[in-house]
Ligand code: B12
Ligand SMILES: Nc1nc2c(ncn2[C@@H]2O[C@H](COP(=O)(O)OP(=O)(O)OP(=O)(O)O)[C@@H](O)[C@H]2O)c(=O)[nH]1
């Protein structure tokens with residue numbers, strides 16, 4: 001080929017990143033941009049996402065781990081040092097504290113000399129899915145919806161190029177959702193939010209089209225890439241219809257379905273991790289092949305997703321995958337290659353119909369907020385995920401290297417001194433706290449007090465939260481102070497766990513029946529039914545594993561105590577004592593397992609439960625597994641342990657051993 | 668903790684009365700333990716608990732109502748109010764067992780989570796493990812152990828059908844939580860199928876109309892009706908979500924307790940609770956046949972109420988059991 005063909009402009013290429021400190025992350029961003037990345041995607045650490053300062057007791061072990069800690073305007077300025085915010089397109093994965101981080105961003109931009117009207121980017125700001133999957137919610141649903149609304153109303157007026165909310169179906173698939181559920185729940189969320197904006201009175205009827213036009217989506221793309229391509233076409237149709245019919249949006253432009261993607265990570269494996277590269281590439285096809293429903297922005301996970309955090313080299317590899325597709329292949333030279341295909345049309349129709357039925361069910365219950373509060377949606381997700389897990393266990397859902405074709409040569413990728421993952425310097429937390437203290441010492445405390453009083457007044461009055469937040473940002477308020485002020489007024493919330501689902505068919509399988517009788521028998525020998533406490537210590541919101549263990553535990557006959565995410569080690573020890581459990585199972589995926597285990601053991605000693613068996617599951621590098629065992633952990637499980645029945649027998653035997661009973665044979 | 672090591676009942680009883688949390692947890696485990704040696708130990712332990720606390724002190728409250736009415740959420744809100752009043756609170760939360768696996772998800776605790784790390788709040792969940800009218804057979808003995816250490820003991824039942832309020836037979840005061848816009852409980856009350864609880868509360872008043880309508884229907888239905896003892900049940904309105912009406916609810920529960928005390932019925936009621944538990948438990952284990960062997964229900968109650976309450980319900984139960992099996 002010699003004649004240059006006209007090519008479409010490629011999508012925005014991003015890498016979701018941030019770690020240790022604003023300074024370290026700034027360096028990383030600048031390197032990434034020099035490699036041809038076209039936008040930034042900021043990962044914040046969990047304390048920042050849940051509204052705690054780095055020195056809060058709940059932040060212990062989490063500072064700078066899974067993202068960058070941003071405690072105040074100083075951090076925000078450092079994060080974007082030498083990156084002109086007036087020209088950058090920045091996506092921020094931030095939800096409960098989105099109003100605050102946007103305020104810091106605006107203030108930092110102002111200090112760089114850029115005006116709000118110039119700013120381009122996205123705040124994720126979909127707090128509803130936090131209750132269902134992502135876990136970094138703070139307030140009850142009503143004030144959360146108000147915060148989302150305030151950001152939308154503010155940006156539409158003052159930062160017109162900003163995407164104020166990215167309604168997420170991505171995280172729903174990561175929590176087990178089927179394509180139909182993804183469509184239905186994301187669109188039901190958009191209804192809840194658009195209704196709230198309309199009813200808030202902050203936007204005149206004339207400007208409502210603008211609001212609809214600014215709503216964007218953040219979608220998942222799984223390994224069944226034909227179906228995923230159809231899902232995107234279904235999304236486009238459903239959104240067009242919804243905005244036209246329910247909100248009477250006239251302009252076609254404003255009804256366009258705009259979305260960014262992160263491809264599926266739930267299906268990326270710890271076993272033979274190199275295979276994840278193929279998966280990621282195929283998943284990328286699903287959302288790029290069809291021009292009419294092509295993603296606007298794309299970020300890819302790395303091959304070592306299930307091992308731990310990616311290193312710069314791993315992220316570079318993921319970025320290069322996008323670049324090869326966009327610049328080497330002929331993908332961008334054609335119109336839509338699926339238009340007119342009856343096979344695709346039929347699949348799209350099936351998805352549209354299924355989604356509309358489920359959306360109607362949600363509306364019957366009073367809408368998405370009510371269906372979340374009642375636990376309905378979460379139960380649907382946990383049920384779907386349970387089906388998926390059982391299918392993997394049975395071998396019906398094939399995952400190469402995990403439940404079939406398991407034989408492998410030794411991988412050279414995971415060798416190396418760092419075992420193939422990024423390790424955050426443990427000094428990062430201490431240094432961040434030192435910087436925070438220095439910042440606090442330098443600011444004008446009268447100004448801070450006044451700004452916080454003004455924030456509280458605004459929160460109570462119902463006026464838009466953004467102007468007061470921007471004042472706080474300039475005054476030197478910290479993330480913890482902004483959040484605590486609102487916590488005091490809005491209150492805090494715990495979302496339904498969704499584990500109260502009916503037993504599924506597998507519960508009658510011979511294996512499960514055998515284990516159940518062994519569990520019952522041990523209960524008789526020990527005098528009372530066996531009880532497990534499933535605990536999620538720290539700020540980690542990854543609940544899938546804990547939920548699946550809880551449901552499975554119930555199905556094999558254990559009595560299960562599970563109180564959801566984000567407990568302190570003290571609360572876990574208290575519950576273990578009060579509930580008289582036989583074993584504690586911790587689940588930690590955030591990387592803070594060493595600190596959490598240490599603290600849980602200390603608390604158990606304090607309440608007098610020394611010696612109670614404790615196991616742990618999650619993302620635990622092999623080298624840490626031994627450390628945990630040395631500290632007293634009885635067993636460690638990681639994503640490659642998919643034999644849930646086997647895990648249950650293990651747990652049973654650990655309880656038997658702790659009580660001087662002989663072990664039973666595996667079923 | 669070896670499987671054979673049983674606690675010394677006297678040491679345990681004095682530690683529980685001294686409000687030692689680990690001791691209370693151990694006691695509750697013991698009361699759950701069905702092995703013969705443990706039952707023996709449990710019986711002795713209960714005998715050694717301070718009689719005055721078990722017979723004449725504290726407040727044992729039952730909270731019941733249909734699934735999802737907000738029993739746990741209201742309990743959480745009540746805990747806050749009681750704690751502000753300086754009262755120490757223990758909860759027994761009964762959850763359903765899975766009919767298929769026998770396992771259970773003990774979910775009430777999550778809704779009561781607000782109590783966080785407060786050491787003056789103690790929550791034990793129980794699976795109902797089959798039928799017992801939305802309770803669990805262990806509830807009564809466990810309530811006694813908790814009464815020895817806490818000011819208020821609250822039992823939350825499984826969200827049962829709307830007419831069974833068995834918990835009212837095993838507590839000083841029963842609170843029924845009505846679900847707005849569900850007329851069933853009103854129908855059952857009208858038809859006299861459901862016993863009148865001591866306090867009725869319509870939760871979720873934050874949703875507006877439906878809650879107000881349910882409240883006024885309930886008030887009409889109740890009229891000036893009193894229960895067998897002459898107590899007239901108030902119907903209240905509250906919202907666990909907003910925290911409204913909770914003080915009034917706590918006051919109403921307390922008013923019933925005072926009423927029992929003023930009329931000198933308090934101790935008799937506790938005695939009656941134990942008798943009810945014994946008979947119900949016997950009926951569970953032996954059916955009508957067992958009750959018949961003991962002379963029929965009326966005679967059995969007459970004997971049980973006629974004698975001073977034997978402190979240990981387990982010892983008493985074993986004695987009756989032996990008579991049935993003679
Ligand atoms: C799904 C997922 C999510 C979902 C979580 C949905 C949910 N409600 O759980 C979403 C999209 C919301 C999410 C978000 C984030 N994630 Co994430 N996520 C994953 C992913 C892809 C899979 C985890 C999973 O659910 N697996 C399925 C379950 C069933 O497996 P599992 O938990 O491992 O459980 C198995 C065993 O470990 C064991 N087990 C687990 N717990 C227990 C407990 C007991 C008692 C027992 C016996 C066994 C046991 O048994 C299970 C059966 O096999 C992993 C990477 C990967 N592929 O593993 C990243 C991963 C865990 N996430 C990561 C990160 C950083 C995040 C974020 C913090 C990013 C950010 N900066 O915002 C956010 C925020 C989340 C939060 N609030 O904490 C990192 C953690 C890095 C680290 N540890 O060093 C990972 C490893 C990805 C990566 N490489 O960067 N994530
Ligand atoms: N709107 C509103 N919802 C409430 C209120 N109280 C509880 N709820 C909601 O009602 C649902 C059930 O609350 P729970 O407290 O678990 O009810 P329960 O009666 O203990 O339920 P079970 O123990 O499962 O029978 C939850 O989704 C609560 O959030 C209230 O005052 N107002």
Ligand SMILES: [Mg+2]
Pocket residue numbers: 738739740774775778823
């Ligand atoms: Mg409950």
